[in-house]
Amino acid sequence: MNAAIVKSINPKTDKWVLSKKSSLGDTMTFDFTYLPNRWFKRTLKEITIDCFTLGKPSFETLNRYNYSLKHFFNFYNEVGLNLKTFEELTHQHTQMFVFYLQNQKMSNATRNVIMAALKWFVEYGRFFEYDGFPTRQVFDGEEYKALQTEDILKTRYIPDTVMRQIEIALSNEKNVILKSLIEIGIDTGIRLSEALELEEGCISEDFTGKPVLYVRSEKNKSERFIPVSNRVKTAVKTLETYTAEARKTINSRLLVTYWMPNAKRFDRLIQREFRSWLKIFVKKHKIKDVDGEVYPLVFHAFRHTLGTDMLNKGMTIFEIQDYLGHDSLHSTAGYAKVQNPKIQREYKKLGFVGVITKEINKESLGNGRYDTKTLKASALPDGVCRKPINNEGKVCAKFNLCIICPKFITTPQHLSIHKQHLERLRADKEAYMASEFIGTVNHLETIEYALETIIERLEAL
Structure with a gap:
């Protein structure tokens, strides 16, 4: 090429x-x-x-x-x-x-x-x-x-109140392509670039008869098959039917081929146009945040939301990595981290405020619940959250704070994940900042210093 x-x-x-x-x-x-x-x-x-x-x-x-x-x-x-x-x-x-x-x-x-x-x-x-x-x-x-200046990076996790508004809006949305793509995004978490590359015939069935979606990624030059919901299957079939004439006219297999009224021709949907549609969708259906402001919805937020929900429901780091098509495990681990100014200030004083231990048990961590169910609920990609162990519940009010949280626990078995994380960060810092939605170099350096400290202390055990 x-x-x-x-x-x-x-x-x-x-x-x-x-x-x-x-x-x-x-x-x-x-x-x-x-x-x-x-x-x-x-x-x-x-x-x-x-x-x-x-x-x-x-x-x-x-x-x-x-x-x-x-x-x-x-x-x-x-x-x-x-x-x-x-x-x-x-x-x-x-x-x-x-x-x-x-x-x-x-x-x-x-x-x-x-x-x-x-x-x-x-x-x-x-x-x-x-x-x-x-x-x-x-x-x-x-x-x-x-x-760098003082700015705050907000998580891209979509709150439940906003997601309910989106689902209601979808039931009234007339733009078939937009509606179908949003449904696919919510249920699969695929990237926008991947969604716009879906082709006819991308849905098949596994040996049990459940739908499977073929996804091709230009970002990391890979392809994968992922199990999907019946809603995704229906959305894909809807696109296949709705865009059949357009695809035939220009000899394309892309499911997002459509009629461009201004240009008066059929062509593929591109990211810029889709983002414009999404902004109109949010305003038209009056989708608001908790403060009553128009919610700044982006397609990639569906990916972050699904990845986080998968973690909360007990899926393993490797399962989520495969499903979302991440190059490395720490990309998946990013769904359990976000910036918070207060904790970040405390963290920077100490380097790492969590707990490093040889293993998770009563002898090393003290009183708590160590049954299989509790440990599964507390599992993170690169460690464990102490909240379920201490009987403080599973839901954390400080979502995505793990690596700079006192309740974060990590062990030598997670050392390779931390090393892989640090290697990828250092290999291309600009690309890392873009892929992890990091807005400042100060935040980047905080993560780098955290990983250096964690790795050094784990290797010393």
Whole structure:
């Protein structure tokens, strides 16, 4: 795929509209028109093509870096840097850029991606010894910390009161494709990109006659079969019938093929259009949160909600990992963690405020309930919650706080999960922040420090 894309590129042009069909659309645009001189244009094009050939980072990440880098050159023009190449870039310049970003009206995540884009191109050029790049380090490693501000990441778990409103709204929804996709999302937790790739014939039956859904993931280049509810089976069959004419007209197997009234043609539904439909759905049906505000519903929240419910109902970490198509166990473990400012402050003082013990029993933890049923109710992906053991109930008012909660207990048998978690975090911090919905680098560093502390103490046992 990437080889064909590279062949289609004319490096002499400053704007590439590349054919890349996905649930994001049919094309992706790489714009180099904002770059100030021939050196920047030629060099950044070369690096982009090199990365296409290597396949790393992903096509989508490179596209994000391409348009995010524009902010650096806006800064470049405003302060009159007049750099001929990146070789003239200094640590003072990058610090000035941090200050510039701090004063822009944008989210922390956006600032971090912009900084990541600049660092990627500069560090790539330095590492592979391109001409025109700094010979000394111009980043001090504190950029992300400086860009973070006090913001709170709220869990994506959908409260029961909101879910009831959604179910009532679905019974009155006239948009067949939207209704079917929401039902599929609620009951399966598949990603939006996966839902928009479902094809005719994706529902089959296992040997007992129960429905099974075939899911293909572009995100991690994998496929899986998952058992589903009869509602999902009905939703898929509804889509197959409803979109039959559209699919036949354009020779497509995608279940989300539909008539586009403005363009006056049939085409696939893309993520941008679906998100627009979802916003209209929430407003039209007056779906509100506990404060009476319009609920900020996103499709991925169905995934978080289902994953959390699976944990609460006693499914094992491995079962949930397979069902949701996670690359690693700690992605699944993320359904039992969320940020809380008070506990986070206490945690940062100590490194880890939970309990590390060789095993879960009365001798190591004291009085409590250690029967099989209670231990199953207290099980977490990377440890145990002490609430059921102490007869404090199963429902935690501080949902998703485990790794920074005093009631969190972990043992040496969970060591490999913690190590895998830390490895994935360090391998690609930007991707980790995006996949785990982490809004600040401060939060990221808190998690990293927690894992380092846990691993060190577990290995010492």
